[in-house]
Amino acid sequence: MVVGICVGETSLTEVTFISDKMPKVGEYVTIDYDGKKVLGMIENLIRGNDALNVDINDFKAIQKISRIGVEDNYIRGKVKILGDVNDNLKLPRTPVLPGTEIKLADREILKEIFKVRNPLKLGCLVNQSDVEVNVDANPILSRHLAILAMTGAGKSNTVSVLIDQLLSYSVPVFVFDMHGEYRDAEFPNGDVNLIRPKINPRYMTFNEIRRLVNIPKNGYIQERHFRRAFRTANDMLKDGRANTNNFLQIMHNILHEESLDEKADKQIIDVMNKIDDSMDRYSKLFDKNAANILSNIKHSHVNVLDLSQVDESVASVLVSHILRNSLQRSKDAANSGNKDELMDNSIFFILEEAHILAPNKRDSDSKTWIQRVAREGRKFGLGLCLVSQSPKTVDHDALSQMNNMIILRLVEPEDQRHVQSASESLSQDLVNQLPSLNVGEAVVLGLMSKVPTLVKIDEFKGRRHGDDMDIVSHFKNIKEKEAEQLRIQEQETLDMGYDY
Template sequence: MVVGICIGETSLTEVTFISNQMPKVGEYVTMEYDGKLVLGMIENLIRGNDALNVDINDFKAIQKISRIGVEDNYIRGKVKILGDVNDDLKLPRTPVVPGTEIKLADASILKEIFKVKHPIKLGSLVNQSDVDVNVDANPILSRHLAILAMTGAGKSNTVSVLIDQLLGYNIPIFVFDMHGEYKDAEFPNGDVNVIKPKINPKYMNFYEIKKLVNIGGNSFIQERHFRRAFKQAKKMISDGVAHTNNFLQIIYDILEMDSREEGSDKQIVDVMNKIDDSMDKYSNLFDNNAGNILSSIKKAQANVLDLSQVDESVANVLVSHILRNSLQRSKDAAHNGDKDKLLDNSVFFILEEAHILAPNKRDSDSKRWIQRIAREGRKFGLGLCLVSQSPKTVDHDALSQMNNMIILRLVEPEDQRHVQSASESLSQDLINQLPSLNVGEAIVLGLMTRVPTLVKIDKFKGRRHGDDMDIVSHFIRSIEKEEEELKKAEKDILDMGYDY
């Protein structure tokens, strides 16, 4: 089916066309010239009328012209060149010949394009529901992914579909679940392994604890006192003689005893004050009986760290601790030349609320380790997925390392600019489509797919929490319940022989 004809000057990357019927943005088209069959995507459409131009200011004149000049309407569009269908989608070396017909791409061609080695089925084409959209699992796991959308656009459903598809390959997935959406989820392809947000201090190093207590790098005397107490506290835990699960409290008590013996050394008191300030924040973080979080990760399961009941400071510590230890463990395996162990240690980390854990304009330990995993993780089998409804507040450095993106509806211009600056493959024309996407529709691009794609994401077939609350129905039911109870009470009174 012919949808247009190329006009004007063409280039190796795009062509302009005129059509006598309205195609759809996001539709794939083909152009045949110079012995090539070139695939393209319609990225821009304009409908106009030369007679009804913006220079006419007379309303009655416009009214008359519009009655007689409807047939003068034209449709002009722009096609982005994606590659030669017969040459592995390599970009052609010669531009399209003006006058070339533009045809809708056959479904058979598109189905072949979306055939990949390890398919992850996200959904189907927005404009051709009979064509499934499969992306390749390996580039997602090794080159990272960002899932970005405004609130209510279908972000959580997309994450759930992705998790379920990855579970079909027995991939160990680790979700930093900020709102408890996934702890009770049910995935058709695997179980959920809920991990408590607790750290056994014996798995934390001195510098992690020192940072919690806010002992600066130049506080050498304070650091010496704290190190001595830290070592003693760790020994007490190992020997099973610790009197509390609060690791900071143990250190505090040791320093308090030292203070008495050394005549209230000011530096010791200063350290105690810093510990005292930190204890309110981190009192519920430690558990001397907890295992190593990394050893509790299970293959073929969605490992969910439930962070819904902890504050941001504790979440920051947990994220940085887990990512740091995971990277170190994988580096040790790589250093020892144990490729099988390195692959066994592979994990795909999904970070919900990435704008909290990796803020754009504020430093945090979790942000630094997210950046490290984003830059180095692919060499050590560690994948990363950043999920956010506020892209503009996600760290630009980390976001720019996401070589794959699933972008649902985004309306705010600042969000759009931030995402575009982090993705070299996101054109302005595609950015312009983001506000018009319906719920569950997304632009998919990156190394996981051979071509940029407009996708209708599948509806997740399992069960999860996190949907919007039906507040109106709740209060309607509550009033109905109150009225029923009142009628029952009146009936009970009448049955007892009393009268109003």
Template sequence: MVVGICVGETSLTEVTFISDKMPKVGEYVTIEYDGKKVLGMIENLIRGNDALNVDINDFKAIQKISRIGVEDNYIRGKVKILGDVNDNLKLPRTPVLPGTEINLADGEILKKIFNVKNPIRLGTLVNQSDVEVNVEANPILSRHLAILAMTGAGKSNTVSVLIDQMMGYNVPVFVFDMHGEYKDAEFPNGSVNVIKPKVNPKFMNFYEIKKLVNIPSNGYIQERHFRRAFNAAQKDITDGVAHENNFLKAIYDILEKDSNVEGSDKQIVDVMNKIEDAMERYSNIFDQYSGDILSSIKMAHVNVLDLSQVDESVASVLVSHILRSSLKRSKNAANSGDKKELMDNSVFFILEEAHILAPNKRDSDSKRWIQRVAREGRKFGLGLCLVSQSPKTVDHDALSQMNNMIILRLVEPEDQRHVQSASESLSQDLINQLPSLNVGEAIVLGLMSKVPTLVKIDEFKGRRHGDDMDIVSHFKDAVKKEQEEVKKQEDELMDMGYDY
């Protein structure tokens, strides 16, 4: 089927065409020339009329012309060149000859393109529901992924579909669940392993505990006292003088002895007060008998760390602790030369509310380790997925390391600009399509897909939380139930002989 004819100057990357029928943005086309069959994607469409141009300011004249039904309507579009179908989608070395016909791509060609070695099914083509969209699993795990959308565009459904597909490969997925959306979820391809946000202080490093104890970065004297007691407590535990199951208490006891020495610095007492405050404030997350959180990860499970009951500062410390420990463990395995151990330590981390954990305009512990894993994780089997409904507030450095993106509807221009600046393969024409996407529709691009794709994401078949609350129905039903109860009581009184 002929879509249009190439016009004007063409290039190696894009072609302008004129058509007599309206194609659809996102449709794939083929152009045959110079012995090649080149695949392209329609990224832009314009309808116009030479007789009804913007320079005409006379309303009556415009009305007369439109009534006549002029034949000057035209359809102009732009095709992004994706590559030669018969040469592994390599870009051609010569541009298309003007006047060349553009045809709608055959379904068999598209099915071949989306036939990958380790498929992750996301859905179907928006414009061709009979064509499955499968992306390659390995580039997601090794080159990271961002799932971005405005609220209500289908982000949580997309995450759930992705997780369920990952379960088909027994990949250990670890979700930092900020709102408790996944702790009670049910996945057709795997089970949920809920991990409580409990951490044994003995597994935390100096800077993590210092952060929880709330010693300020400019509190040099307090930090010196705390560091000395921290190191002494570690030695006491090694020597058997103190018990490892109460590390913070061991630090406190050392400072308490120092505070009783005549002439001691009063700031020692300040540090003791902060430790005491931390032990009380974080009693719900400190567990002196728990093991390392990483040891709780189960293969072929959705491992969900429920952070819904902790504040942002605690969530930041826990995220940084887990990512730091995971990267350290994987590096040790790599240095040992044990490839099996390295592969066994592989984890795919999903960070919900990435704009909170990796904020764009302020520092945080979690942000630094998200950046580290984003830069280094692929060498050590650690994958990262950043999920956010506010892309503009996600750290640009971390976002630019996401070599794959699933972008659902985005309306705000600043969000669009921020995402485009972080992605080399997101053209302005594709950016312009983001506000017009329907719920559940997404632009998929990156190393996981051979070509940029407009996808209708599958509806998740399992069960999860996180949908919008039906507040109106709740209160409407409550009033209805109350009225029914009053009626029931009146009927009972009538039966007993009472007359109203």
């Protein structure tokens, strides 16, 4: 089927066409020229009329022209060149000849395009529901992924579909679950392994706890006292001399004993005060009986760290602690030369609310280690997926390391600009389509897909929490129950022989 004819000046990357029938944005087309069959995607469409141009300001004249029924309507579109179908989608070296016909791509060509080595089925083409969209799992796991959307656009459903597909390959998925959406979820391809948000202080570094208590780097005297208390507290936990699981309380008690000495340094009191300030925030974080969190990770499971009951500061500590230990463990395996051990340590981390854990305009421990894993993780089998409904507030450096993106509906221009600046393959024409996407529709691009794609994401077949609350129905039911109780009371009164 002929979509249109190339007009004007053409280039190696895009062509303009005129059509007498309306195609759809996102449809794939082929252009035959110079012995090549070149694949393209329609990224822009305009409908106009030369007789009804914007320079006419006379309403009656416009009305009269409209009644006559002019035949000057035209459809102009833009096609992005994706590559030669017969040459592994390499970009052609010569531009299209003006006057060349543009045709809709055959279904068989599209099926071949979406045939990948390790397929993850995301859904189907928005404009052709009979064509499945499969992306390659390996580039996602090794080159990272961002899932971005405004609230209510289908982000959680997309994450669930992705997790379930990864489980079919027994990939260990680790979710930092900020809102408890996945703790009771059910996935057709695997089970949930719920992990408590607890850290055994034996597995924490001195610097991690020092930052928790806000001991400054240049506070050398305070740091010396704090380091001594840290080491003593660890020793007490190891040999069972501690009478509490609260690691900070143990350190406080140690310093308190020292402060009773008349010759004690007054700065010990300052350190104790800082520990007191941190006690309420972090006392529930530590558990001397907790195993190393990484040792609890199970293959073929969704390993869910439920962060819904902790504040942002504790969540930041947990994220940084886990990512730091995971990266170090993988580096140790790589340095040992044991390839099997390195592969066994591979994990795909999914970070919900990435704008909280990796904020764009302020520093945090979690942001530091997210950036580190984003830069270095692919060499050590660690993958990241940043999920956010506020892309503009996600750290730009971390986002730019995401070599794959699934972008659902985005309306805010600042969100769009931030995402486009972090992605080399997101064209302005595709950005312009983001506000018009329906719920569950997404632009998919990056190394996981041979071509940019408009996808209708599958509906997740399992069970999860996180849908919008039906507040109206809740209070409506309360009203109906009250009315029913009142009716029963009135009937009981009548049955007893009383009359109103």
